[in-house]
Amino acid sequence: MKPPTALLPPGFTVELNRTVTVRDQGRSLVGGSPTRAIYLSRAAASMFAGRRLAVDRAGSGALVDKLLEIGMADPVLDTLPAADESDVTYVVPTYGRPQSLDRLLASIGPHKSVIVVDDASPDPSEARRIAAAAGARFIALPKNLGPAGARNAGLRLVHTTYVVFVDNDMVVTDGAVATLLRHFVDPRVALVAPRVIGLQLSTRVNWISRYEDARSSLDLGPTPATVRPRARVSWVSTAFVVARVEALGAGFNDGMRVGEDVDLVWTLVEQGWRVRYEPAATSAHEHRVTLSDWAKRKAFYGTGGHALALRHPGNIAPAILAPWSVGVIVALLAQRAWSVPLALGISAVAAVRISRKLSRHEHPLRIGIKLTATGVAASLSQTMALLTRHWWPIAVLGSIVSRRVRQATIAAAVLDVVLDYRRTKPQLDIVRFGIARRADDLAYGAGLWLGALRGHSTAALRPDIRGRR
Template identity: 25%
Template sequence: MEGFEFSLAKSVSLRADADGFFLISRTPIKILRLNESLYNLLKHIRDGGELAAFHTTHPQDTMKVLLTLVARGYLKLERTAPLTEYPFVSVIIPVRDQPDNLIECLKALEKVCYPGDRLEIIVVDDGSKKDVSQIVTSSNVKIIRNEASQGAAACRNTGAENAKGDILAFLDADCVAGEGWLEEPVPFFLHAGVGAAGGYIDGYDIKTPLEKYEKVFSSLNMGKQLIIEGKTESGFYVPTANLLVSREAFKAAEGFKEGMEVGEDVDFCWRLRDRGYTLIYTPSGNVAHKHRNKLGRMLKRRSEYGTSESLLYRTHRDKKKGFPAAIFSGLSFIALTLAMLLMNPYPLCALPLLYGINVWLKANTLKKYKIELSLVQLAASALRSHLSFYYFAFFHLMRYYLIIIIGLGVVWHPFWIWGGAGIIYTSITDYAVKKPQLFYAVFLFYYLLEHLAYQVGVFWGCIKYGYFGSYLISFKKV
């Protein structure tokens, strides 16, 4: 754990009393009961102590706990450990007919901060029209050629079979790695024992409106919040455009499933986690991806992602789409829906009642744990809970059922009003959070088309693979 630095997140505090040990967040309101050893570690962190000075018998497990607290918003990761030892890394790049992209990708790798004698680069040419060996002349790049195309998954497996590295670093040919691409995620393998790690994927050379949209809303962009998961039912994964995997974990997961044209990264990450390995996403270790700049190509790809869902959920029956089980927020959403669909204001009368009950319950919980908050803070917390649930509910409905809602509106026009409210609410929320460099109307245009393309793909995938698990959700207590 030496070299890592954590701090308590803003508005988070520790408390110990006769009732036990607690980690308390005031914004949002969350309370976590701790055992004494974890409390002592967090107290040590709060007081500015170095992790190296805190004795623990299982440092990697302890590090995973701390990173989980970062992911849940209780801690802030201030600094990762600088590398003092460098595991051998094999960079694996599958490519087919992208000579210019490949050359730029390889040039960027020359600037990556990692010792050259601890690094190898393997390019797997998937039957390109022009042999990659005629383009790449560097002796530091190992080239493997498939005479006929076998697909990206097979290329990655071929690269892994011929790699010497302790860590396999997968990169796409249309990506440009930043200088810290390797040295930033590698410490998580050494100190936290993760099986795989993914980093931030930014947009490259953003010019057109579509590229500006893709920069913030591409499925490759996993956001700015650290995520860590082991063997759970969540659908968390990281894209292969920026994925590092330990050799041991790669072998245990049996590599990528060949023949999958889309979703092979999701399938691989789920199998890796099912075998007990930890997967982490950290908003560092950046690469820049050259997004699709043609609307038709982007929508086709989104539809293909949707189509892959059914096969993935049919294969991994334990994986579920998590949905917050917030009772009073959910009831208020139902009341709002009824008011709009029935064109009747009376269901809205339930909103202040449900909101008031939510505030009262939060106040009782805080009183039980002897936490003091003003009525304004309590009211704001309850309002955030309701608005967050509205976003999750509307986003799910717009993502999977917008076409059905439009169709129902032909029979009963209020469905159009309700669906329109959902699109406006979710799009404004995403626009405010993601801050695209676009006019809202342009963002909304792409946003609508993407949702429609994705759900067409989902429905087609369910028919194609004979499994409608894409529409199943699992409620999670919040």
């Protein structure tokens, strides 16, 4: 279903996010996700109050909408009106784990509309008892459908405007749903997700749990974002989300047992809906802390790449590179005396060519250099990920026969750990963090390759090299 054509309401206010640099007396904006430069008319630039822009005059609504779409601005949360929490139904898919279900329902609280969908557990009686004690409606499926099918079974029984999907290994924190609901004042918002943090359980603390607290696959960081393919935040987990029921249609793809959340998000975006990530709201997840369970889950996530590549060609690419940035990477990987000068030369040419497209800006070359530097940094980061995560089987084989491949792979593996350790500041020493980081990538990469081999396709493994900037 396509979103309504309704405009953003008067008073809706956004603020340029930290990625954006303002130049030329407010007429040039450089940033967003992915990074770009836009040029405003004097009238448009005059609508801003500092870095904020409100929908309060002709044309401002269209500009606000554009800034949201390209990831340059985010809604100012405390200016958004509160929503009616009574117009929400919770759908809880569950399979076993009755103690976790009991904990979740207690965190949701009393007097809420809750549907518990048992996905053909071997013995659903305990889940039925717990749901009844919490005042929740209980549905037992005759056969196991997986998370997508179980959520859809619950969705078909929802009669409220909004639905909260929440897995039974989650805990709903106070105020999270109310915070997420604020975003639905934007009529194009279909789904909003909170930040997922680790559930603190004193009996389950070890080096894996400390790594997950800092580097969980579900934790998308402290910065709000518009969620869309190829952006800084390109997906959100549906372990806990609030969604507009009319936007979901039939819901998740029943045939997907992994990656169904990514598929839903990308389908909504393709239809014209907006998806938001709001870290001001948090929810807690019970991480896997035994090495075998943790590694299997990481590999399981990786196997979903093949199906996503078939349903959303290009969006799952492990790297997105411009031809000139490929030249820079190849030059640096060659590790010759001429590598750095050649890489600098290619970057300089790219900066000049980009600046020629920015003639309306007062300092086109300066902006061109910034965009090029950002592109080089992103390309280096993606190359490190290719060597240590997506293409590690190739990197290992290459390291056996090539000293340069071996040096590049080792450098990428070490530098990635150092940078990530500084960024995440885990409650863990760097050695064990590094071991967990590399094991994380090895497991995910193994799952990615397994999915590709099963599907007889390399679509999820191929980088996307695009000529247009």
